[in-house]
Amino acid sequence: MSTSNQSRIVASISVVGAGRVGRAAAAAFRAAGYEVHGPTVRGERIAPADAVLLCVPDREIGDAGAAARGAAPFVGHTSGATPLVEAGVDFGLHPLRAFVGTEDADSFDGVGCAVAGTSPDALRVAEELALAVGGRPFEVRDEQRAGYHAAASIASNYLVTLQAAAETVAAASGLPEGFRSHLVPLVRGTVENWAAHGPREALTGPIVRGDEATVQRQRAAVEASAPDLLPLFDELTDRTRSLVGTKGMPV
Incomplete structure (x- = not known):
């Protein structure tokens, strides 16, 4: 199930990080009808958008998030382990699947997506993005992240x-x-x-x-x-x- 364009909170997304997840996310959002900028690599200008999604290693989230401030009202990450408060981002969207670099625009279809937000609007953005690409969103709070990510790593x-x-x-x-x-x-x-x-x-x-x-x-x-x-x-x-x-x- 995807969200209709008319009911969406955001219309444009800047994807930061050209690794496996970043490339897959950019392709999926484009196929879902979003205006997508990127994925950009370190040092590249982040295009203004309604939301910025950081698809970077956990150790780089802080710097990438700081660079993204001002480019969008909502900045989120795709980390499963990093709490939103620690990362300084507004929302989280972690797809519960292993990416190997060969994924296409359907790579999120049917996939569970851990979502979170520092405000009701931020959580709605995360849920919207997950649903738009065919994901199955479920909320994971900051205090649950370590256990959630440990379970995913074991599995x-x-x-x-x-x-x-x-x-x-x-x-x-x-x-x-x-x-x-x-x-x-x-x-x-x-x-x-x-x-x-x-x-x-x-x-x-x-x-x-x-x-x-x-x-x-x-x-x-x-x-x-x-x-x-x-x-x-x-x-x-x-x-x-x-x-x-x-x-x-x-x-």
Whole structure:
């Protein structure tokens, strides 16, 4: 669902930052019918607009925000972790997705967007922008940001780290190069099951079945082939047992 041009608070946007998010945001806002300036890079003049959206690294938000003051009545950022008060901006719009640089004008469609504002009008701007590009806005207050961003990092960043660990164990066990392609359908199916049924019902494998002998064989294989990953394996095993509500064999 998008907002109509007639009901919008802002008509023009200056996008600051030509990285992955900045390029995707500029393309999405243009497709949604906004007058878009940028994305600009550091040192470039910020064109006057109804709103400025800072798509820059967290450490650069303060300087970029100061430079944007005077260019628009509303200045916002796309940071998930940085509180609005700390950043000195009016609103926040953080798309809850991973950008890899190949996104197009539909890159926000259906994506949850954490929005916030230092005033009711600023919050309305953030919600409007999210809705206009097909996003699904939900409010995150400053005091919730650290926990929100930690949850997002666990779900996205640490999932990639976990898959890297799986590839390491597979390679160290002598499985063929390109084994990742066989893991991908498993991971996709698991994520789809988690999305549809929640974590407990999505779980499969030896811990759910109570097959501790298999768990111990897995542990021995990790210890032999990739011993540096053994603490991670043990922690994940313990957390999975807790989720299932079972106790395992002592190690």
